[in-house]
Amino acid sequence: MEIYAFYAIAAVVLSSAVLMVTSRHLVHSVVYMVISFVAVGALFILLEAEFVAAVQILVYAGGIVVLFLFVVMLVNVSETYQVEFLHRQWLPATVLSMILAAQIGFLLWGNAGGLAADPSASGSVLRAVEGGNTETMGMTLYTDYLLPFEVASVLLLVAMIGAIYLSRKRV
Amino acid sequence: MESIPFSASDLAALNAEITLTIGACIVLVWGAFAERNNNTGHRFAWITLLTVFAAMAGVTIGLPALMSNGVATAFAGQLAVDGFGSFFSALFLVAAALAIGASFRFLDDEDAHAAEYYFFMLTSLVGMMIMARAADLISLFVGLELQALSVYVLVGYLKSDRRSSEAGVKYFILGGLSSGVFVYALSLIYAITGTTNIEAIRTSLNVPGTTDNPILILGLILLVVSLAFKVAAVPFHMWAPDAYSGAPTPVSMFISVASKAAAFAMMIRLLFVAFEPMTASWTALLAVLSVATMTFGNVAAVTQDNVKRMFAYSSVAHAGYALMGIVAGTAYGVSAAMYYLFAYTFMNIGAWAMIVIFRREGMACDRVEDFNGLVHRSGWAAAAMIIFLLSLGGIPPTIGFLGKWYVFGAAVEAGYGWLAVVGAINAAISIFYYLRLVKAMFVADADSDVTLVHSMPLNVTLALSAVITILGVIWATPFIEWVQSATLPF
Numbered sequence: 001m002e003i004y005a006f007y008a009i010a011a012v013v014l015s016s017a018v019l020m021v022t023s024r025h026l027v028h029s030v031v032y033m034v035i036s037f038v039a040v041g042a043l044f045i046l047l048e049a050e051f052v053a054a055v056q057i058l059v060y061a062g063g064i065v066v067l068f069l070f071v072v073m074l075v076n077v078s079e080t081y082q083v084e085f086l087h088r089q090w091l092p093a094t095v096l097s098m099i100l101a102a103q104i105g106f107l108l109w110g111n112a113g114g115l116a117a118d119p120s121a122s123g124s125v126l127r128a129v130e131g132g133n134t135e136t137m138g139m140t141l142y143t144d145y146l147l148p149f150e151v152a153s154v155l156l157l158v159a160m161i162g163a164i165y166l167s168r169k170r171v
Numbered sequence: 172m173e174s175i176p177f178s179a180s181d182l183a184a185l186n187a188e189i190t191l192t193i194g195a196c197i198v199l200v201w202g203a204f205a206e207r208n209n210n211t212g213h214r215f216a217w218i219t220l221l222t223v224f225a226a227m228a229g230v231t232i233g234l235p236a237l238m239s240n241g242v243a244t245a246f247a248g249q250l251a252v253d254g255f256g257s258f259f260s261a262l263f264l265v266a267a268a269l270a271i272g273a274s275f276r277f278l279d280d281e282d283a284h285a286a287e288y289y290f291f292m293l294t295s296l297v298g299m300m301i302m303a304r305a306a307d308l309i310s311l312f313v314g315l316e317l318q319a320l321s322v323y324v325l326v327g328y329l330k331s332d333r334r335s336s337e338a339g340v341k342y343f344i345l346g347g348l349s350s351g352v353f354v355y356a357l358s359l360i361y362a363i364t365g366t367t368n369i370e371a372i373r374t375s376l377n378v379p380g381t382t383d384n385p386i387l388i389l390g391l392i393l394l395v396v397s398l399a400f401k402v403a404a405v406p407f408h409m410w411a412p413d414a415y416s417g418a419p420t421p422v423s424m425f426i427s428v429a430s431k432a433a434a435f436a437m438m439i440r441l442l443f444v445a446f447e448p449m450t451a452s453w454t455a456l457l458a459v460l461s462v463a464t465m466t467f468g469n470v471a472a473v474t475q476d477n478v479k480r481m482f483a484y485s486s487v488a489h490a491g492y493a494l495m496g497i498v499a500g501t502a503y504g505v506s507a508a509m510y511y512l513f514a515y516t517f518m519n520i521g522a523w524a525m526i527v528i529f530r531r532e533g534m535a536c537d538r539v540e541d542f543n544g545l546v547h548r549s550g551w552a553a554a555a556m557i558i559f560l561l562s563l564g565g566i567p568p569t570i571g572f573l574g575k576w577y578v579f580g581a582a583v584e585a586g587y588g589w590l591a592v593v594g595a596i597n598a599a600i601s602i603f604y605y606l607r608l609v610k611a612m613f614v615a616d617a618d619s620d621v622t623l624v625h626s627m628p629l630n631v632t633l634a635l636s637a638v639i640t641i642l643g644v645i646w647a648t649p650f651i652e653w654v655q656s657a658t659l660p661f
Binding site: 142143144145146147148151152154155157158159161162165166 | 176177185192199245246247248249250284287290291294297298301307309310312313314316317320321323324327330339
């Protein structure tokens with residue numbers, strides 16, 4: 001049963017990703033991107049990674065897409081409307097895609113590349129924890145990874161103040 | 172839920188970073204409400220200096236006390252409590268204190284906001300100290316980014332100066348790229364070892380057969396490339412001359428010393444602890460980088476007419492000398508590289524602080540001719556500059572000479588005699604362009620358009636740097652013993 005759901009969702013992810021790249025209208029592209037992101041979120045739910053699924057929907061389908069729509073509204077759409085599908089960057093893009101594909105192929109067929117066997121990867125460990133992996137994640141974040149979490153909060157403050165300082169006009 | 176996830180000793184281990192963060196927040200909030208005039212600017216500089224001194228006390232008194240109680244890590248193994256981290260933390264704090272001395276008057280003259288400037292300086296210090304002390308890749312990366320983001324803003328701080336803005340943008344883009352490469356390398360290493368703990372990575376790599384894994388080798392190569400970016404080693408140095416010459420001069424002096432030392436600290440911990448089982452692989456890579464860095468940095472510096480660009484290339488070359496100690500791959504080599512960075516801190520800050528003194532028609536100026544006839548206008552300044560230049564060139568009796576002696580000795584001892592020969596040839600090339608400044612100061616006539624802008628804090632920076640550059644030779648033993656005890660964990 002799960003495997004059919006996977007194929008159905010994967011088909012949505014891939015087809016909407018292809019349509020996002022090929023569609024000529026910027027707003028259509030963004031809408032296809034939302035569909036792709038939401039479907040990836042569904043894949044995470046299928047893996048019982050509900051925290052990652054929630055982050056995927058909130059951050060990507062929510063925040064990032066709103067940012068994209070802002071940019072689409074700010075730039076003059078009629079000028080970018082007629083962009084060539086195969087623009088100057090097609091060669092480097094192809095090369096990079098090939099490298100990525102080779103890496104994925106290597107991982108899938110090349111004896112998994114000797115990846116470390118992580119028992120939690122199967123999900124069995126996380127599922128056993130009461131309250132699911134969101135709670136596990138929260139506990140880990142606030143105990144083992146407390147220091148990087150706190151440093152990251154200073155980092156975000158610096159990023160915010162830096163952006164405000166640099167974009168503010170002369171005072 | 173059960174209990175607080177950290178103990179008092181965790182907080183004590185982090186005392187300096189906490190002090191700096193609190194100081195940064197005070198400066199920021201006060202700056203938002205304060206009336207803006209010169210006096211408030213100096214007020215923030217004093218608060219920052221006080222914060223740096225408090226953090227220094229925490230590093231030099233608090234941390235050793237903790238270590239003698241047997242505390243080795245804090246925050247669930249995220250932070251190492253060791254002499255190595257304390258040495259580098261102290262180095263960053265000294266560099267910051269000296270750079271603040273050069274910033275007092277500079278910010279007034281450039282009519283720049285003081286509060287945010289000192290805020291970013293303090294947050295970058297927090298990032299650097301986390302970089303030097305992190306025992307886990309995640310903390311290490313977050314610290315690196317905290318340092319980097321703060322420094323990008325500092326480099327582009329003078330918004331009305333096009334060179335500063337351009338330098339900030341270039342540094343931001345290339346720095347972001349290199350951080351991307353760095354985190355990609357970390358992800359590959361995690362994929363193979365299954366851990367982000369630096370000590371545990373070593374254990375995992377000690378399993379026979381692991382080190383042949385092509386993904387791991389790719390990870391190591393990308394790691395060395397991104398670290399080379401961060402220490403500005405040739406051929407990954409292209410951001411450094413633009414960033415150092417475009418940045419406000421006190422920022423150039425700070426980042427060419429402290430950011431570079433932080434990147435070296437990170438490099439040493441990653442290579443000597445996590446990748447200790449693969450020492451033979453990375454020493455070969457770094458030997459090539461070291462030769463390229465020394466040679467290109469010095470040759471490029473010869474052709475510069477702009478003093479800031481000259482010192483920017485010279486600082487690239489100095490990274491090459493420090494790399495030599497790491498190439499040696501021994502604890503002795505690490506202590507040599509650390510001593511070199513210690514010596515470089517004072518002589519380089521002193522040399523950059525001299526550039527802050529010169530102004531032409533109210534504007535900062537940085538051409539070789541601006542040094543013309545300095546000896547007739549200020550004998551003390553000329554004498555200090557000669558001390559710094561001799562030290563940068565590696566001529567006795569200065570700590571620069573001791574530093575070079577130490578790294579060359581480490582290279583020879585590890586069987587890299589040819590590398591020491593290349594280093595000696597490079598030292599000879601570097602004397603050529605340092606002497607150009609000496610010649611300008613003594614032989615040429617002074618240009619009346621150039622004014623010397625002294626201030627008490629700047630003079631203190633110059634005097635302290637000059638005194639340590641000379642006295643560091645006479646009382647060399649305590650410093651060398653300190654460096655050697657700080658290398659003990661390796």
